[in-house]
């Protein structure tokens with residue numbers, strides 16, 4: 487259907503045609519009807535002003551465009567010193583965003599608007615504009631506060647303002663089963679207790695795989711091996727393992743970001759040293775003298791990771807280990823619009839009957855997201871809440 491490069495909301499950019507038919511999927515089995523689990527809001531703490539920013543209803547502006555200068559440059563600079571966390575600062579499962587917050591490219595409290603997020607990931611990492619819009623609005627629509635236009639990159643906090651009516655939660659990127667999911671590279675599955683913090687055991691595995699398959703560096707070969715192995719770990723140890731829809735797609739993109747974005751832009755070989763990996767994943771810190779990528783980048787190479795071990799979306803059925811069942815209704819790489827449709831469905835479950843500013847802002851955010859990520863892929867735009 488679509489054969490030119492498109493921006494998937496997962497921040498993957500690759501050629502659809504090369505992915506659609508060329509793989510044999512060894513794990514194709516019977517259908518299964520598991521639904522995405524969703525964690526509901528766990529508290530309703532009263533709102534308070536945070537980070538010096540007023541918390542108020544906002545008319546969300548359109549997303550920023552691309553950078554004007556798109557080359558490499560020093561980003562660990564004097565204007566953006568790393569600082570340790572203060573009490574209340576939010577950090578979460580994304581090492582890229584954590585690092586930007588700890589250097590002040592994002593507000594240091596980890597609560598930001600979509601505009602701030604897009605500007606920061608472009609400026610600090612040279613993330614390309616289409617992918618920046620795709621990833622940011624996906625996170626914001628699922629986990630942000632759409633009235634105040636604020637998203638926590640970690641847990642739920644009153645700094646994003648009064649929460650929306652349940653089942654919506656505005657719980658931040660830590661919320662399991664929306665964007666955050668299982669089989670992370672350095673984050674454990676929620677089943678094991680902490681779904682978003684750096685996990686040393688898993689980082690040891692990252693290092694081990696980099697030694698075995700990358701000569702001591704993390705490269706695309708390591709990414710393919712580690713992605714597959716982390717899926718197999720979860721199948722064998724997490725009875726609640728779920729790997730479908732948003733998570734299925736983002737899980738692949740995340741494996742190439744370290745190669746494309748954590749490697750210094752002055753370096754020609756696309757391989758990440760273990761020192762630098764620890765700096766980002768564990769310490770939320772740019773390495774000394776770090777220069778961002780040499781050109782706008784996001785998901786390049788992901789097709790290589792997928793091709794190493796083609797794998798279909800699914801879950802461990804019936805809460806049983808080693809019981810992975812493919813879900814043919816899941817969004818997948820073959821049809822980019824399937825992800826758009828899935829997320830629109832999730833949004834309508836979160837916000838069944840929005841009114842007033844909430845409805846207006848849902849309409850605007852969905853449109854911004856569509857424009858950046860799915861319009862270019864040729865998906866028909868949908869208007870579940872009407873048009874303004």
Ligand code: HEM
Nearest residue numbers: 579580582621622625665666667670671672673740743747
């Ligand atoms: C606003 C844009 C972004 C959002 C909303 C976002 C969100 C997330 C979330 C929710 C996860 C956790 C997924 C999971 O493993 O369960 C994640 C993981 C990850 N993100 Fe981001 N991200 C964004 C941009 C970036 C950027 C710019 C980079 C790199 C420069 C990046 C690198 C990564 C990596 C490497 C992981 C995998 C972590 C691991 O599995 O150990 N992300 N991101």
Ligand SMILES: *[C@@H]1O[C@H](CO)[C@@H](O)[C@H](O)[C@H]1NC(C)=O
Nearest residue numbers: 674675678679680685687688
């Ligand atoms: C780290 O991950 C491992 C493997 O998934 C898990 O067994 C362990 O409980 C996790 N540790 C912490 C502190 O979450």
Ligand SMILES: *[C@@H]1O[C@H](CO)[C@@H](O)[C@H](O)[C@H]1NC(C)=O
Nearest residue numbers: 641642660661676679680681
């Ligand atoms: C996963 O993240 C959510 C959101 O911050 C948190 O409330 C929850 O406790 C985490 N899950 C576990 C099992 O740690």
Ligand SMILES: *[C@@H]1O[C@H](CO)[C@@H](O)[C@H](O)[C@H]1NC(C)=O
Nearest residue numbers: 699700701702705706707708
């Ligand atoms: C990754 O590194 C290993 C070891 O040097 C090498 O054999 C492999 O070809 C590299 N992969 C890529 C994609 O460069």
Ligand SMILES: *[C@@H]1O[C@H](CO)[C@@H](O)[C@H](O)[C@H]1NC(C)=O
Nearest residue numbers: 814815816817818820821824
């Ligand atoms: C991918 O999704 C599309 C649309 O939902 C579906 O028709 C197709 O069968 C799926 N492909 C696989 C391999 O499951």
